[in-house]
Amino acid sequence: MAYTRMTAAEAAALINNNDNIAMSGFTPAGVAKAVTRELAKKAEAEHAAGREFKVGIFTGASTGQSTDGVLANAQAIKYRAPYTTNPDFRKRVNMGEIPYNDLHLSHMAQELRYGFYGEIDWAILEVCDIEECGNEYHVYLTAAGGISPTAARLAKHVILELNSFHNPNAKFIHDVYEPLDPPYRKAIPIEKVGDRIGVPYVVIPKDKLVGVVECNIPDEARAFKDSDPITEKIGFLTAEFLVSELAKGRIPKEFLPLQSGVGSTANAILGALGQDKQVPDFNIYTEVIQNSVIDMMITGRVKDASACSLTVSNDCLMQVYDNMDYFKDHLTLRQSEISNSPEIIRRLGVIAINTAIECDLYGNANSTHISGVKMMNGIGGSGDFERNAYLSIFTCPSTAKGGLISSIVPFVSHQDHSEHDVNIIVTEQGVADLRGKCPEERAKLIIEQCVHPDYKQLLWDYMKIAKGGHTRHNLPAAFAMHDSLARKGDMRLTDFAEYVK
Amino acid sequence: MAYTRMTAAEAAALINNNDNIAMSGFTPAGVAKAVTRELAKKAEAEHAAGREFKVGIFTGASTGQSTDGVLANAQAIKYRAPYTTNPDFRKRVNMGEIPYNDLHLSHMAQELRYGFYGEIDWAILEVCDIEECGNEYHVYLTAAGGISPTAARLAKHVILELNSFHNPNAKFIHDVYEPLDPPYRKAIPIEKVGDRIGVPYVVIPKDKLVGVVECNIPDEARAFKDSDPITEKIGFLTAEFLVSELAKGRIPKEFLPLQSGVGSTANAILGALGQDKQVPDFNIYTEVIQNSVIDMMITGRVKDASACSLTVSNDCLMQVYDNMDYFKDHLTLRQSEISNSPEIIRRLGVIAINTAIECDLYGNANSTHISGVKMMNGIGGSGDFERNAYLSIFTCPSTAKGGLISSIVPFVSHQDHSEHDVNIIVTEQGVADLRGKCPEERAKLIIEQCVHPDYKQLLWDYMKIAKGGHTRHNLPAAFAMHDSLARKGDMRLTDFAEYVK
Structure with missing residues (x-):
């Protein structure tokens, strides 16, 4: 040429x-x-x-x-x-x-x-x-x-x-x-x-x-951590929740396309759904396809998949290329403005599942910033999907850093998704279904269902000093847990009395 | 029957x-x-x-x-x-x-x-x-x-x-x-x-x-306050900004459909746009049509309008009913899931303009809660429009309650719209165009352009104690201005030193 x-x-x-x-x-x-x-x-x-x-x-x-x-x-x-x-x-x-x-x-x-x-x-x-x-x-x-x-x-x-x-x-x-x-x-x-x-x-x-x-340069797709007992529990609880929604007729019997974020939690959720025989074979409409989706396409458990990228290991990528007779009919890569299009996500009724860094008592989610200041990655497609999903689900382990950090806090230190965009929060402790709940009910449900036992009393203590309104807060103490982490190295050492004016 | x-x-x-x-x-x-x-x-x-x-x-x-x-x-x-x-x-x-x-x-x-x-x-x-x-x-x-x-x-x-x-x-x-x-x-x-x-x-x-x-019961649509010099200035600045975008080719020459929230600021913006001869006759794709739109439809300045409701005075409503030969070809009322559909809003390229209760230094907006706790009205359609708009604009007077409150604060006390969803903030002080700006640049621009002179130094003071990261904050002091309002009755009396740990 x-x-x-x-x-x-x-x-x-x-x-x-x-x-x-x-x-x-x-x-x-x-x-x-x-x-x-x-x-x-x-x-x-x-x-x-x-x-x-x-x-x-x-x-x-x-x-x-x-x-x-x-x-x-x-x-x-x-x-x-x-x-x-x-x-x-x-x-x-x-x-x-x-x-x-x-x-x-x-x-x-x-x-x-x-x-x-x-x-x-x-x-x-x-x-x-x-x-x-x-x-x-x-x-x-x-x-x-x-x-x-x-x-x-x-x-x-x-x-x-x-x-x-x-x-x-x-x-x-x-x-x-x-x-x-x-x-x-x-x-x-x-x-x-x-x-x-x-x-x-x-x-x-x-x-x-x-x-x-x-x-001739290999792709640089990341290897993800294997799932651990925490992410597996989150996967199991999420799948169990979706199965119960299906049984109640709140998810149609054909099921709906799934989007799930990137990483080991996403893999654990897909794995658990894949193993649940009550869930019919399903489709994926997402931004990133990981190895686990390809594996499930090969078995037929995932029927059709649409995404923006094949973010898989290089041997998995070769497997797709080598089996194109099959994949060409079942796998579609699109532009990011199409894979992540609000129009398509809402039309198809995508069930969106993404991980949060932290969530607060009212259902707001932080996807981007550690302690409100340090950028982790960015919002990515989480807003595109969660804002327009049939069901908006956020998952996170209830604690981080071996328990020094609670992922559920009184007030998120940076907010990427508002209470209006979050239906369900899942930690390894349980599932909080926030649909149709007012702020007061949400706070109670999240503490009861999602917070780690080490932090339950602390968050009830916050609710005691939080003043109402429709939403209750004690603003000078809203970030006390974050500040305790910064100054004492452990959110469990939070003393709200130091902050209340 | x-x-x-x-x-x-x-x-x-x-x-x-x-x-x-x-x-x-x-x-x-x-x-x-x-x-x-x-x-x-x-x-x-x-x-x-x-x-x-x-x-x-x-x-x-x-x-x-x-x-x-x-x-x-x-x-x-x-x-x-x-x-x-x-x-x-x-x-x-x-x-x-x-x-x-x-x-x-x-x-x-x-x-x-x-x-x-x-x-x-x-x-x-x-x-x-x-x-x-x-x-x-x-x-x-x-x-x-x-x-x-x-x-x-x-x-x-x-x-x-x-x-x-x-x-x-x-x-x-x-x-x-x-x-x-x-x-x-x-x-x-x-x-x-x-x-x-x-x-x-x-x-x-x-x-x-x-x-x-x-x-036989009259409709109960609200009467809105007349515009005042502050809302008129916001209207003028917003119109001036849109005209300059049009001149730069960043809004297509045909112009784009407008959504503007409810109230006197919305009327002031429409009024200013209507008077600007550089803006071609335009269309409205919104949720609520107020009197001012009907007035502009009668003159032909607004060509076609689509909304969910005619929230107009009863005499204006009768005017529409009595002139149906004209309005039937130019005015369409739709279901709220269509008037506010992300699919349609993004497709049409709607320019969305809504009022915020407060905005923060990084471009996050609060549409719902006074001091984080008292519900004003609700998010309404602001998220539907702003999240999917061609241009997402929020407006607010730079102060409230005669200056006791700054509408620009270090951290919004409730967040309905994230930094990812806010392009432009307009107060009567000026316009902050946040597109393509990182958090540090946004904070500087918002203080310079939008903050009332009484509060500029206070917000620079916050930035001095804010620690970085991609985004800078001092979390224990993030709500100091709100707390000063609660305890001292005036945000101007904020002493950040009381909060810094």
Whole structure:
């Protein structure tokens, strides 16, 4: 083909200080990895020579070490949105070094198109195949849908990483669809989990394609901790709750598509649901597919799955590529604004299950900040799903750090999801079904059902000093537990009397 | 017609203790008013006789004195959702007397159908006309769409209030549509503000209709305070901001549909936009239409309007009824789950403008609770719109109570909208455009742009003691301003040193 081949270093050399880069991928899956590694080296060289060098990075979600990690360490990021999970990046964000804008993932592509973040200089996309088609290239994405078509359309220039680690078979699971913007947007015509509404490729006008970097780099999807007795108990209780809702007719007999967050709790919940024979074979409509979903697709327990990314181990990814005759009919990867679309999530009646860092007595949830200040990862898709779900479920272990921290507190130290968006809280202690409950009833239920025994009395004590209103609080003491953790190292040592005025 | 006529008292006599009642209306507009007045009397008589008498009340939004007011005063409410604005009700909620469940308005109808709130015994609907049609009656709603078709379908029994205060012409502005529930829900096919997708009537099976109460009772829509120099400044600044976005191409040249909350600020904003010749004639996609919109429709400045209710003065309502030849082509009333549908709001690119009680330095907003405990009204539709808007704007005067209160605080005392859902904050001091800003930048911008001069130094002082992290806070001092208000009567007297540990 007529395109220019170049090395990753040659591509990186073209990128200037202050440029904005939009990238393929969603989670470390499907992120371009070659050019950014070289870009970090260029940044270090520029800094060593006394010159400024920073770029803005926009992606579908988080990335891996080869993007957020190396660029953060090279102090080469002037701006980052919408999500990250990288430890090196996190450290530097919490040092105040990187302006990080933690966004709902469904907002990223459309807000780039709306022009809220300025011009996009570069799109860097990881692809598994390239076809020439008149004045365009049709390029095929790898393990994620992300914001790639928007990145390609908005960017002044495009660099492709043709990564032979991925199999060109990946093209059979992509449904590439970019909505028009208001006032011309149409209904997104997905009415079943498996509906395909777009094309399998991203279009790149020939005059935008600067070069193709051929490479072979494994995906950097994370390995998740195995489940432990706590997460298994949460999984069991969540599954038991859903089964009882099914029995009561409050979940339709066909069941509903599931979204579950990323990590070992999500795996434990899926595992428990999978084993419960009262739950019919079900579908997944989510943002991230983990190994456990692929395993359950192979057995037929999960029928159809739709997501933005295949965030699986590399051997699991190869298993998908090698069994494309099966997966092409059951697995669809979409753009993040489609996988996380409020429109589709509410229409399909997705049951959303995400983990919280902490919840408060009234059902508000914190998904992002440790002690109100330290960014963990970001809100990700949790708001997209929970806000629009048929049932909004948050899970967390009742304690953290061996009991020093209660995950249920009087007042969340940062709030990402309001009481209006949270139906159910599950800890390993039990399930609090908050639907139809006023604040007073919610507080009682959460203490009784979800709080660890070590903290029950403390939270009843808070309710004793909390003054009403519709919602009861004692504001000067609302963060006493957080402050005790900070000053005494243990929330159990909280003395509310120190705070009450 | 064959239906049974009965008095309101006869209808009320049929309703039993503990029954659940779903009603027509959205805001006081279109709420049934005759039977509930008698029901309050029945409750008082029952209580006087030593018997329990309470009912559950579900509506589209708030109601007027004839529903929430009299029933609250009669201590006859066992449960209430999803929204209220009635002062008598508010007082009793804040005394802890009534379990009140403050919900997103778009959730009410679907969650009733999902079975989350138990069985519905009665639907009481205000109608302007009744037609017989085989085994059904086709009944025509009055000034609001509300949750009426769902109420009628779920209820065991239906009572109609045929209120001759309303004109049967009201039928020409209703588009009655009730979606199927998952897993059978389809795309809601509205792609323009004026699209009609349903029928003009609600269907009542004949065997459900218990009786028709003929009455003539004026609607109880509230009169709003006139705008004052503060709300006018907010209106001017908001309009100026939107004009500048239009000039920068970040709002498309056709402009976008507006939603604006209820009250004098909303009127001031619409007034300012209407006067700005750089804004083309525009459309409204909102939940509540106030007088000012009708005025602007008559001049053609507002082209098409879609809402759930006509919350206008009674003379304005008559003006609409009397000019139906014009309004039938330009005005559509919908069910609350359609007027407030995330699907439609995001598709149309609605610009959402709502008032906040307070905002914090990071862009979180409180729409519901005074000092974290006293319920004002409820979240209403603000979350439905702001969460899905093209641009999410919150407005508030920078101070309240003559300066004793700053509306910008270190930490909101109750949070209904997270930083992820708030693009722009406007006070009479200025506009803070938070898009693409990290928390540190947001705090600086909000203090510089939006905070009243009396409070600027105080909030800079907070930032000095706030420790980082991605977000900076001093949790024990986060509510110092609220506590100073409670203890000293003035937020300006805040001494953070009293709180810092």
